[in-house]
Amino acid sequence: MAIQSRQARQLLDVQYIIWDEAPMAPKYALDAVDKLLKDITELQLPFGGKTIILGGDFRQIPPVVPKAGRSEILNNDSNEVKVPDDMLSSGDIAIEIFGDIVTLEDMSAAVGRAILTPRNFDSLEINNKVLSKLPGREKIYRSIDEVMNDETEANNDTEYSLEFLNSLTPQGYPPHELHLKKGAVITLLRNLRANQGLCNGTRLTVEHMDRYILGCKIATGANKGQYVLIPRIIFCPPAYDTSPCRFKRRQFPALSQRPAAPVDLSNVFSSCRRFRTHPRDQSNL
Known part of the structure; x- marks a missing residue:
């Protein structure tokens, strides 16, 4: 400021x-x-x-x-x-929330739905399962990860292998492998252009997939329907991060899960417990 x-x-x-x-x-x-x-x-x-x-x-x-x-x-x-048994679901979460969404036209209904999970690992697993229901060819975007040295910010491959870095997904980072299809719903992880509605938490639908850029349409808010371009960017750890392995990742600032941001949702489900639907759910979840 x-x-x-x-x-x-x-x-x-x-x-x-x-x-x-x-x-x-x-x-x-x-x-x-x-x-x-x-x-x-x-x-x-x-x-x-x-x-x-x-x-x-x-x-x-x-x-x-x-x-x-x-x-x-x-x-x-x-x-x-201890989570009571009557608050657990033994069925298929993806089918219960998203139903039989098998066409791109049905994906407009998916924008108002979300599955909340406490761990990124569970979230990515469910996201890939929902993505498999969409028609079309799946494209996988892999990130470029580099270890950051506090003094030189140079690579330190002798201490951490590339495979180890790829397996990590720190808070605020996109995954190493981003699975996408045309029509998939994604969430923006960074503030890119606030005047166009591209803020952290904005939901988008994928329209075009290129090697270095994604063409998307904004799915919610005042700019709904606007076509935007999403480039790859570099994610760096915050200054207060004291973890021994500090690395930067070049990847699209997108994730197919919804972070804690105000979004109108009509169907919400947690992998740990079920939420009852009431006005507070749709305004604050």
Whole structure:
């Protein structure tokens, strides 16, 4: 954010900032806001001297121990959560949510549906199963992965093999192998052109597949139906990433799963439990 921007001037004028659901935010988000306000106010006080009100209930974040006091919560060391049998599904999730979608015309209905999974591995497996129901030839796009050295950012192939890098899918990265077909629904992983509606979380349908570029149509929002081009980009780890294996990946910024972003959904299913449909589902899931 530029210091001379309108948003910066607004932050300079405010006295209080209310941050709802603060316990759900990572510590790096607080650090980023602290640094931003210090730069805007040119004061080295915490948060630039602004009063920050953190809202939310720390008792609602893990571990959750029903009817327990603070000492019982701190002493709780349970690592397992028992999911009741009546909340599990033994059927085919893909068929239950997407039905018999076998034509490109039916894919418009798939935009309003999603399967939520806690692990990327499960998500990719289900995505490939749904993709196999579409007609046409499947195309696989493989990424180019390179190890980043903190000092030289050069390759370090002697420590990590290329096969090992290909097997990793860090948070915010697309998979090494991106399976696509014409008509497939994908989700954008980066902000490309906000004025055209190409933001992180935008859902698109694949119309054309080239070696270095994807032709897609925006599936939701005010720009629905607009034809856009999606290039390959380079994904790099954030500055606060302390993992021993830091690498960059060149791949299309797309994923055939839906991240946690506001999207109107008519049919939602979790691989761990079923969600009842009510107004909050469609507005916030």
